Amino acid sequence: MTDTTLSLALVLYALAGFAGVAAFRRARAWRAGQPARVDWVAGLRALPRRYLVDVHHVVGRDPFTARMHALTAGGLLAGSLLVLLSPLPGLGGSRLFWGVVALLFAAMLAGGAMVRRRRVPVTPPRLSRGRFAFLPLLLIGYAAGALLVALDGASGGWLWPLGWLGLWLAAAAGLGLVNQIERGPMRHVVAGALHLAAHPRPGRFEGRRETALAPLDLDAPRLGTETPADFAWNRLLGFDACIQCGRCEVACPAFAAGQPLNPKKLIQDLVATLEPGGSNAAYAGSPYPHARPVAGRGGPDQPIIGREAMIHPDTLWSCTTCRACVEECPMMIEHVDAIVSLRRHQTLELGAVPEKAAPALAELRYADDAQGRPLAARTDFAAGTPLPLIAARGEAEILLWLGEGAYDMRHGRSLRALLKLLHLAKVDVAVLGPEERDCGDLARRLGDEATFQRLARENVATLARYRFARILTADPHALHVLRNEYPAFGGHYEVVHHTAFLDELVAAGRLAPGALALAGVTYHDPCYLGRYNGEVDAPRRLLDRLGLDRVEMARHGRRSMCCGGGGGAPLSDVEGETRIPDLRMEQAKATGAGIVAVACPQCTAMLEGVTGDRPEVRDIAELVLMAVEAAPARPTRQPEPVA
């Protein structure tokens, strides 16, 4: 070993020590949180895979950033690790070994340059400034310094002047990076790795969507989250994993509409509350649009929400729970869980719900419907068409869950189309009729967990009285609740969305649609179907079976944009610059399509509410019915062979 390489190793041991201290100090903040059950063994064993596959799957959506991160992080970690190992006998003396180290730091240097390149000539708005503006210089300095030392080592000491220069550079920049662990961007390195190991939804790394909210213990002394200390500790850890890349900000529909929500800022506000006397002053990214004035102060035992606290209630209630931020987050942070947990406290403990949400929740409590309508009126839309009640027969192959949309005139049209198709396909279908209560989605997203749980238990009890093979619904919100959230209450059902079911019927030859000659169609994925349940293929396959000229919006599939209708947002009705559905409709219009195909009553209502010259809104069931009615009379097709 040369003097320079040995010194570098010693410097890195010192830096590692400092880093350990910094990480430990930060870990005290996470310990303020509630205990959580974490399978450390499985988590740590899965960590490399979670990091290299799952994280990079998200990061890789932006190839430049993926390369940047692979080079920087890979070079930093691998290069530094090798240097730390260099005192081992037989390693540090090898010129080849130092050649490899030099290559790794050269890679990191390239990565650091790319980090800098992103901010030249103008820093994109989604990126934070402040400490983040300084980060590329530290990365470049550390990489360049370590590279020089490694080159010196590889040359056998010939380049000793450069080696010493590099050592000082690496030490200084390295110290700078370590200094960023407790409060700066480098915190994400430590917290991110631990967060991936201790993630509260480990199923997300095993190919499951795992989007169900966890039930709240209604007998707990405090309901929901009031202070940071009410969060589970690994949630706090998760907030610290944020690197402020701003992908959530770009994806957030409320942010786009100028409502006072920016998921990135929200996470940073939560981070800021982890320290006693915490302040949001250091945050240097995009603010909440039209931010409502708040004190911007907090601490582990201070309330988070409130004008005198860190986050304004309007920010909390702007969220549509669309999970676009979660879907985009490379660190797999669970923004929506945090928002709902905060809402639970506001609703259940403080009764501080948005003005228009209060009567809806009251009606749900007393009448099992958000507008207090008689449950028997849910089937009014179908008057004149046969719609058997399951109570009259006890069983049916398919139980059709009508959902809240059935009360709505517009969605009633979609449901009538669906019923007609089911009738044509001779599906054995029945409904609960007056026994169907609200599924509880609205209550749950608005934080009224008590009402949700009551509705869930009562619906589960009702469903337990009947025999059916599957539940069919045209409402992705009901689908999500029934499929993913009722199991916690003992209700385990096979739930199928009407687009998937119609697709089955067409594939099986039970429906024979003709070709529709319509102006192009673009499909708008409902969040609760696409993102929450990963179902993006069946609706498209079905549309393609109708011979439609289908075009995609830039944002589609799991990365689709919300219509603005979820999470009780239409009731919260937080003022912004524009409306989310207007933005989404603009995107649909930009495709040149004459029809926006939808598959959710909320999406239908929100998009139909867009005024002016725009594509027409049609539920996929309506399009299928049009195609079936357009088909020349002929015997039904032979079933397709099963793939």
Next chain:
Amino acid sequence: MIANADALLKPLTIKGLTIRNRVMSTSHAPGYGKDGKPQERYQLYHAEKAKGGIGLTMFGGSSSVAIDSPAAPWAQISVADDSVIPHFQRFAERVHAHGAKLMIQLTHMGRRTKWDTENWFPTISASPRREPASRTIPREMDRNDIRRVVKSFADAVRRCKEGGLDGCEVSAAHGHLIDQFWSPSVNQRGDEYGGSLENRMRFGREVLEAMREAAGPDYVIGMRMSGDEMIADGLSHEDCVAIAADYVKAGLVDFLNVLGGQARDHISHAISLPNMSFPVAPFLFLPSAIKREVDVPIFHAQRVTDLATGARAVAEGHVDMIAMTRAHIADPHLVNKLIEGRDDDIRQCVGAGYCIDRIYVGGDALCIQNGATGREAFMPHVIPPAPVKRKAVVVGAGPGGLEAARVLAERGHAVVLFEKADKVGGQINIAAKATWREALSGIPRWLHAQVLKKGVDLRLGTEATAESILAEAPDVVILATGGAPIKGYAKGAEHVVTTWDVLTGAVEPTGTVLLYDEIGGHNAASTAEVLAKRGCLVEMATHDRMIAEEVGTTNQPVHLRELYKLGVVMSPNMELIEVYPEGNRLIAALRNTMTEAEEERVVDRVVADYGVLPVDGLFRDLRARSANDGETDLDALVAGTPQPALGKGGFALFRIGDAWSGRNIHAAIYDALRLCKDI
């Protein structure tokens, strides 16, 4: 979206019969009956409403249960024997296929019919009191008559049930036999069927009891009745409430279909079928009052022309079903348009009364603004796209030109519509200036919105010329240039001004005015009202036997009422023979058409209506250059096949409406629809 739409779209269940929404059409006699049966035309007319989303359609206004209540007079339906049952079955199938329910009205007309038709039986009633409207003096019914008619009702309801109809109502309104027994204005009997209200209700009770006996407890049987006869010696509102409460309490009826007034003479008839001079839903208070007293569903019709009014009536609890009968004649698809969020596309009834007025002169019901109603077998309510897309130029945006442009655009053609005025509407704009005729403006308002929606290139304030038309390189040119009024044929006609001059304001007469009418339509009568309201001393003379002779029974009494109120002197059987100035006044010479005696009037103005003659300048310019010499192939028009001149190179030239020959609004719209649907 209208307010309270959800109230209209709630189902209503009557005894296990679920009606899918609260919008219905009441029983009426469109004059489509054939041999006393509801056949193809009649069935398709109602099936169209069913297709259009209506909840309940009731047919067969005044369908007779007995052979001494003849079905012939208004081409009505006879339920007096079993031969009608297969027709009912086919009818029910057609309506049920679209999810709607179908019911019929059963009645015995009593004195309110003719004796000199069909079987030449005397008319019968509670007492031998003549009805002015039917002009018959009935024979007083004895016990045998009562027993026979009661049995006829029972037999008839069995036929309805066997025919698959979802229910029926008995008519005890408009002065039919049951309410002839009720009403002290007719019933002067001294036996147990006359005298006290209790006694006067006896016949109706026996009828309903017999029907219930025959039809069983589950069959829906309702009753149409007045909520107030509104005549001095008739049933008061309190009487009607008492009757309703009594019959409902006895479990005799499953619904009540309540209206205001009765129909024993011209003006009461006009009031019970309110035209555009009435506000919308003028008698809604009557069913509302009865609904407070009874617990069966209440239906109501009477000038509910728009869904918003209907929705309010239901949402506020005045009625359970709102009947929009004439509204469905104007647009049989109005419920679906509401459901589909296309309520802006609803062609709204303007209350012209054209449909009903035609029936009372022995014609068939046709809509003034919808050429397809009653012609469902061969005229489409929804225009299908054309196989070949063409370039069309339409000249004139009156009702005919607008309808032509609308239909052509629906067919997918590129349409240019020239209109020299700065607004659409043509002659309707003039007619609508006359007092209560204002609602006519609804006709072009809807057409205007439709042509804009369908992308017609509408060029207002642009007078078409042969050159500007040819510059469009059209395949089809349709001239809807309308007509222009003429001053007539009297000597000195140059001193005459027309009704147009008065209504447009070109001339503002003062002092004494002689209005001479050779047409007998709305034009002169409404102009007389305008003149009198402006303070002129008006005498209205006409060649006809009476004023406004051509105007139908629901409109003419309103004209007469207004003219009487305004002190207009009405001089029928007069012909204008000469007009000449004398000093600064005019002398008008009139000759009595019966006696040939001549009279003179000294007046300040002579206004005349001799109708219009075609505006045909453009036609003369274009005719020689067209592929068809401007000739419409009448056989193709009637056969519903494309005009042979189409696609033969050059352009085909057609005239429609008054540009072809001066007639009326329906003629212009029908000319346009039947020509353009095949282009």
